[in-house]
Amino acid sequence: MSESPNQPLPDIQATPDKRGLAIDQVGVSDLRYPIQVTDRHGQPFPTVAKISMSVHLPHHFKGTHMSRFIEILSQHEGEVTTQTLPSILKDLRTRLEAQEAHIEVAFTYFVNKAAPISGAKAKVGCDCVFQGTSNAEKDDLVLGITVPVTTLCPCSKEISEYGAHNQRGYVTLEVRPKCCEDGHEFILIEELIEVAEKSGSAPLYALLKRPDERHVTMQAYENPVFVEDVVRNAAAMLRADSRIDSFTVKAVNHESIHDHNAFAVISGNSTD
DSSP: OOOOTTSOOOOGGGSBOOSOOOEEEEEEEEEEEEEEEEOTTSOEEEEEEEEEEEEEEOTTBSOOOHHHHHHHHHHTTTBOSTTTHHHHHHHHHHHTTOSOEEEEEEEEEEEEEEOTTTOOEEEEEEEEEEEEEEOSSOEEEEEEEEEEEEEEOHHHHHHOSSOOOEEEEEEEEEEEEOEETTEEOOOOHHHHHHHHHHHSSEEOOSOOOHHHHHHHHHHHHTSOOOHHHHHHHHHHHHHTOTTEEEEEEEEEEEOSSSSSOEEEEEEEEOOO
8 A cells, every 4th residue: 555655644542532531640651761860969870760651631532642751751861850850741741731740760879889997989779769740730749769778776785695686777768859949959869868878777888898897887786776766867857958848768677587577657847
């Protein structure tokens, strides 16, 4: 069959649907895509993200245009921060004629950490996620990060003649930056990593020499924390940050002597 190159093809997605049912979210998910986030020195940090994008679909449209999600992401060249997400969401709403748009960008962020005594450097990865929702009323942005830490049990230390049980814990922080003149307050991923690590007994490292192991072991022993202490420590620091509108902190200890994990959660708002 011969086709004219100028003949328009039918747009089935834009045809009417008669069932009278709007769809809350429709879009693309599990899209692996190269992105850039900003490090603490203001430099671009390249990584690979798993991205989901969706929009609200009115009841009278049969479908949405899936290719436009990828087009919009490509136009922004993968730059993803709390400053750029509102622009991406606005473009999604405009191009897809949607009342509301959503995006979730999950990625690994690597920090080059130096061992406390030897100074040996190696990269440690943290799981991060940017989530955004935009409608006619507001843009809602959330920055989330999960950081591994060491926790040492205060009770075990107190009741034991020597030693104390310790374990790896995971601290998850989710923060909503406040709106400001330039859009939303800018919060560095490294800043949230520091909050999480200060909340536990000791930070984790990828590379440790024997003097470093000695230092970290004693640091944890001198700073025992329950899972309750971890979330309170982190929440106190986030509550004092005037750039943050609201937050949720979750800590999970992968218990070393119990057949279960222990967890605690705190949600709150900035005091400023």
